[in-house]
Amino acid sequence: MEQLLEILEDIQPDVDYNTCEDLVDGHILDSLSIISLVAELEDEFDITIPAVEIIPANFNSAKAMWNMIERLQEEE
Amino acid sequence: MQLSTLFLGGRYDTMTSYFSIAFLVIFLPVCLILYSLLPQKLRKYFLLVASYGFFWLVSGKLVIYLLLTTLSIHYFGLWLDRIHRARNEAVKGVEKAERKEIKKRFLKQSRWVLAFAIVLHIGVLLTLKYSPFFTTNLNAVFTMLKLPLQLQVPSYLMPIGISFFTLQAVSYLIDVYRETIPADDNIFRLGLFMSFFPQIVEGPICRYDQTAQQLWEVKGIEYHNLSLGLQRVAFGLMKKLVIADRLNPLVKEVFANYADYEGGVIALASLCYTIQLYMDFSGTMDAVMGIGQIFGVSMPENFKRPFFSKTISEFWMRWHISLGAWFKDYIFYPVTMSKPMKKLTTAARKKLGNHFGPLLAGAVALFLVWLCNGLWHGAGWNYIFFGMYHFGFILLGNIAAPAVKWLHRKCHINPEWFGYRVFQIIRTGILVVIGEMFFRASTLQAGFAMLRQMVTNFRFATLNGDLLKQMGVDWKDMGIVLVTILIIFAISVWNEKGVIVREALAKKPVVVRWAVLYALILFIVIFGAYGAGYIPVDPIYANF
Numbered sequence: 001m002e003q004l005l006e007i008l009e010d011i012q013p014d015v016d017y018n019t020c021e022d023l024v025d026g027h028i029l030d031s032l033s034i035i036s037l038v039a040e041l042e043d044e045f046d047i048t049i050p051a052v053e054i055i056p057a058n059f060n061s062a063k064a065m066w067n068m069i070e071r072l073q074e075e076e
Numbered sequence: 077m078q079l080s081t082l083f084l085g086g087r088y089d090t091m092t093s094y095f096s097i098a099f100l101v102i103f104l105p106v107c108l109i110l111y112s113l114l115p116q117k118l119r120k121y122f123l124l125v126a127s128y129g130f131f132w133l134v135s136g137k138l139v140i141y142l143l144l145t146t147l148s149i150h151y152f153g154l155w156l157d158r159i160h161r162a163r164n165e166a167v168k169g170v171e172k173a174e175r176k177e178i179k180k181r182f183l184k185q186s187r188w189v190l191a192f193a194i195v196l197h198i199g200v201l202l203t204l205k206y207s208p209f210f211t212t213n214l215n216a217v218f219t220m221l222k223l224p225l226q227l228q229v230p231s232y233l234m235p236i237g238i239s240f241f242t243l244q245a246v247s248y249l250i251d252v253y254r255e256t257i258p259a260d261d262n263i264f265r266l267g268l269f270m271s272f273f274p275q276i277v278e279g280p281i282c283r284y285d286q287t288a289q290q291l292w293e294v295k296g297i298e299y300h301n302l303s304l305g306l307q308r309v310a311f312g313l314m315k316k317l318v319i320a321d322r323l324n325p326l327v328k329e330v331f332a333n334y335a336d337y338e339g340g341v342i343a344l345a346s347l348c349y350t351i352q353l354y355m356d357f358s359g360t361m362d363a364v365m366g367i368g369q370i371f372g373v374s375m376p377e378n379f380k381r382p383f384f385s386k387t388i389s390e391f392w393m394r395w396h397i398s399l400g401a402w403f404k405d406y407i408f409y410p411v412t413m414s415k416p417m418k419k420l421t422t423a424a425r426k427k428l429g430n431h432f433g434p435l436l437a438g439a440v441a442l443f444l445v446w447l448c449n450g451l452w453h454g455a456g457w458n459y460i461f462f463g464m465y466h467f468g469f470i471l472l473g474n475i476a477a478p479a480v481k482w483l484h485r486k487c488h489i490n491p492e493w494f495g496y497r498v499f500q501i502i503r504t505g506i507l508v509v510i511g512e513m514f515f516r517a518s519t520l521q522a523g524f525a526m527l528r529q530m531v532t533n534f535r536f537a538t539l540n541g542d543l544l545k546q547m548g549v550d551w552k553d554m555g556i557v558l559v560t561i562l563i564i565f566a567i568s569v570w571n572e573k574g575v576i577v578r579e580a581l582a583k584k585p586v587v588v589r590w591a592v593l594y595a596l597i598l599f600i601v602i603f604g605a606y607g608a609g610y611i612p613v614d615p616i617y618a619n620f
Contacts, residue, residue: 011430032474035412035434039421051409052254 001066007040008062017062024056034059041065047072094274094363095316100309103130104367107273111371112297119294123272123371124264130273131236138235145197146263146270149245152193153252153259153266159186160255190253194246201242204232209455237276239452243402244270248284250406257285265292274367278360280378280398290373297370303589304582305370310596312362315355316613317604318560323352324605324613325548331516334526339533341543342526346513351561353512354382356613357396376401381568386500388469388507399452403445411441431478439471446470457520465511556603 008017011033015023023029029037037059038049047069058068093099107126114122132139163182167175211229218225248266251257260266269288330337330345337345358379368375378397385391392400411417417437425433450463484491491497510527517523544550567577581589 031408031412032431032434032438035417035421035437036425036430038413039418039425039434042418043422049413050254051405051413052256054409054413 001062003044004041004062004066004069007037007044011036011040021061023061024059029059041069045069045073094277094360094367095313108297108370116296119296120268120292121264123291123294124268127268127271127273127276131271131276134277135235138233141200141235141238142241142271145241145245146267148196149193149248150260150263150266152189152249154261155189156186156249156252157259159189186253190249193249197242197245201238204234204238206451206455207232237278240279240281241270241276243281247281247402247406251284260284260288268292272373274364275375278357278364280361280364280376281402282375282398286376287373294371294373298372300582301369301372303593304578305366305368307578307581307589307593307596308366308369309363310593310600312359312366314560314596314600315359315362315564317600317606319557320352320356320359320613322549322553322557322605323348327352327516329547331518334522334529337529338535338538339530340536341539343530343534344539346509346526349516350509350512352613381572383505384501384568384572385504386497387473387504388466389473391504391508392466392470399449403449407445407448408441411444412437417441435474438474442467442471453515458514458517458523461520461523462511462515465514469507560603
């Protein structure tokens with residue numbers, strides 16, 4: 001989780017990722033940030049994030065992203 | 077209009093409009109009565125038969141395209157499903173490393189099947205819709221190169237709604253491939269999802285998981301759904317008959333003879349066309365949603381008050397939403413998430429930073445999206461230009477975003493200030509109107525000539541009662557249009573503020589609800605542009 005928070009801080013600073021739950025719906029992360037984020041997450045966690053996973057529910061909070069990462073690691 | 081033409085399949089093409097008398101007074105009521113009389117278990121089959129009947133009445137024997145598309149995606153879906161099940165069997169009890177290899181092998185297999193299916197379906201669409209355009213341009217290139225070669229320009233009859241149902245078919249296949257939905261083993265359910273008559277002509281482009289099961293579980297007509305559905309159909313009818321059709325003569329005349337008019341009048345005609353397009357398409361969507369609601373089926377909304385948008389990018393999140401969502405899910409993200417693009421993003425981010433780094437991959441994907449968007453609307457250079465025009469503004473908006481933020485800070489502009497938001501809305505509106513002018517222009521050259529007139533000769537000196545008469549309208553027409561737009565604007569402002577007018581109305585006593593419906597019908601009867609002297613606008617999006 002620490003690594004994920006670091007990546008998020010790097011892509012879009014000044015957001016409280018521990019509490020924020022509408023990163024996509026609240027337009028804090030736009031499609032360009034998502035493109036960056038996916039590339040970073042794949043490198044860092046050795047996973048493949050398919051296009052089908054790019055839905056707001058998976059990116060609205062750090063916790064949701066972490067759940068997706070764990071799930072994809074399991075499925076690999 | 078002769079009733080006998082109803083029974084000559086394909087001859088009754090006026091029914092492509094859900095506002096035609098044939099549809100509203102004959103087809104729909106007959107359907108609703110039969111549907112209500114039938115036992116529950118037969119209703120879904122009746123809807124399927126009615127949908128194919130509707131398609132046959134409109135497109136005749138071309139109904140074969142819809143049938144073959146449905147059969148094809150049914151079998152391709154089952155083929156993909158078989159591969160998925162074989163993979164699941166193969167990985168049972170296998171070590172992680174080997175599991176990965178097995179999955180890769182099956183993924184490759186399913187990818188080939190999907191690619192074959194997409195090439196087949198998009199190939200049919202390309203052949204029917206675009207081969208005359210490509211051949212004509214190829215011939216022009218041959219002439220330019222002085223080659224003694226000319227290809228015969230093909231001409232095909234196109235079934236109604238092919239651009240809509242092909243995208244729906246492809247989305248079904250990709251979703252099965254991605255395993256977000258199971259392959260449907262029930263050909264009738266899939267057939268109804270593909271053919272449901274209220275949406276087959278102009279969409280919305282539905283996803284399988286949005287409507288297939290709902291359609292398969294339709295129940296009897298409920299009073300609540302009937303009253304709200306009819307209200308929505310009437311609201312759509314008002315948009316179409318009172319505004320879109322009333323503006324039709326003016327739009328037709330100015331776009332056909334633009335050289336005869338000064339820039340201000342061309343700008344007015346472009347604005348009228350944008351309003352006409354919106355009223356025609358969103359009015360049709362109101363009818364589609366309303367009819368769907370009568371059957372108890374809810375489809376995704378296609379419009380969300382687009383003229384309140386502050387940027388072009390936002391405009392496209394509010395206009396023809398189901399098409400934009402289709403391009404986002406099946407082109408934009410798959411392209412940006414492809415391996416080479418991800419590599420590009422990672423490398424570019426290190427050099428160009430967090431904003432401009434991902435913009436490179438984003439721009440490539442956006443370009444493809446807008447090329448496809450332009451071409452989807454029609455095979456012509458003006459449509460391609462229309463796509464590139466919007467691509468340019470969306471890209472520019474992204475590139476300039478940091479500079480605009482900086483400017484806001486420097487000039488102490490609060491982007492949330494009402495006056496600034498109004499400025500943004502008007503600016504976006506002007507850009508949209510210019511884009512729609514190119515969209516409607518007979519050729520790309522005509523579009524540029526009209527723009528030149530608008531810029532160099534922006535005057536209203538000749539605009540008077542006589543000129544309006546020449547354009548087929550009068551001050552009374554313009555007044556009626558203006559008042560109706562103000563009514564729709566007031567409802568939109570309420571909706572924009574979060575007051576859902578239809579829901580608020582639904583809570584009122586039954587007398588109020590029916591009074592509103594009758595008032596709406598009376599308004600349409602008195603102010604609708606129909607009868608002698610009026611030519612209704614053809615359903616614009618049905619041709620795409």
